[in-house]
Amino acid sequence: xxxxxxxxxxxxxxxxxxxxxxxxxxxxxxxxxxxxxxxxxxxxxxxxxxxxxxxxxxxxxxxxxxxxxxxxxxxxxxxxxxxxxxxxxxxxxxxxxxxxxxxxxxxxxxxxxxxxxxxxxxxxxxxxxxxxxxxxxxxxxxxxxxxxxxxxxxxxxxxxxxxxxxxxxxxxxxxxxxxxxxxxxxxxxxxxxxxxxxxxxxxxxxxxxxxxxxxxxxxxxxxxxxxxxxxxxxxxxxxxxxxxxxxxxxxxxxxxxxxxxxxxxxxxxxxxxxxxxxxxxxxxxxxxxxxxxxxxxxxxxxxxxxxxxxxxxxxxxxxxxxxxxxxxxxxxxxxxxxxxxxxxxxxxxxxxxxxxxxx
Numbered sequence: 001x002x003x004x005x006x007x008x009x010x011x012x013x014x015x016x017x018x019x020x021x022x023x024x025x026x027x028x029x030x031x032x033x034x035x036x037x038x039x040x041x042x043x044x045x046x047x048x049x050x051x052x053x054x055x056x057x058x059x060x061x062x063x064x065x066x067x068x069x070x071x072x073x074x075x076x077x078x079x080x081x082x083x084x085x086x087x088x089x090x091x092x093x094x095x096x097x098x099x100x101x102x103x104x105x106x107x108x109x110x111x112x113x114x115x116x117x118x119x120x121x122x123x124x125x126x127x128x129x130x131x132x133x134x135x136x137x138x139x140x141x142x143x144x145x146x147x148x149x150x151x152x153x154x155x156x157x158x159x160x161x162x163x164x165x166x167x168x169x170x171x172x173x174x175x176x177x178x179x180x181x182x183x184x185x186x187x188x189x190x191x192x193x194x195x196x197x198x199x200x201x202x203x204x205x206x207x208x209x210x211x212x213x214x215x216x217x218x219x220x221x222x223x224x225x226x227x228x229x230x231x232x233x234x235x236x237x238x239x240x241x242x243x244x245x246x247x248x249x250x251x252x253x254x255x256x257x258x259x260x261x262x263x264x265x266x267x268x269x270x271x272x273x274x275x276x277x278x279x280x281x282x283x284x285x286x287x288x289x290x291x292x293x294x295x296x297x298x299x300x301x302x303x304x305x306x307x308x309x310x311x312x313x314x315x316x317x318x319x320x321x322x323x324x325x326x327x328x329x330x331x332x333x334x335x336x337x338x339x340x341x342x343x344x345x346x347x348x349x350x351x352x353x354x355x356x357x358x359x
Contacts, residue, residue: 014109177255
């Protein structure tokens, strides 16, 4: 932080960001008195005009569609302290009985004035990282569309008493046509063409991501040493965490990605709960998918696989699901460790060390 950040801000601002308009509430930090309330257009020009010549302020906004670019503008171009509130954790705002944009802006300002930690502030990634991650999410959107269309074709063919052969989605548009009844061609022919077009667009995205990974994120090669970790998972991990030094311990990454059990402890009451599912949903799903591969029939012997197998062997309800989540959590810790240290990955490092001690 610069020297100005060490000074106590005389004013605290809450901004409730809307798609068209933003509501502003300006408080005197010492007295808590409302100094200004107004509505601004949610555009870079309007926000810059209002805040670029202002003394350094503490500004609280909620995480949302507009918060990445707004936080960068106010912080980097206007020089203010920006707190991006985790909307899901600020119950005073999302669960309020008497809710309005004006009140939300004031509540944000008052929470920031009293203690910024009450906002559970988030840190948005940089513009380049956000743009590269957008390519991954766009590819993911096309994959979802293709899956829906493939399922539609299979369902329509079944309704005519036929069944399409199993094949990967990327080759479906080539293998399915010879098995489709003639009566369905008028209905399904255009959809098969669309599936083929989507597959080509998905390949284009994958080629872009491969080039981006090599040019901008060589550290992904370290992560791809681990069996089951491909380009998408490695690049998503790097882009989501962005700065590995944010985490003092690699074990914290599992909690950050929502792969640890939620807690609801009070007195003697401490129930066992499911994982919190906080953090980035797409990356969590990718890690779980990698865990499935590691524990599946094609996974080779490794510390990760043995860890999951031990948990699954305990039996009980949902033992296999717990094993998959446990491997995904351990995988997130391992990837962060490899990223920080730059070490070569050894599949049976822990096992060999234990055997050495026993000997």
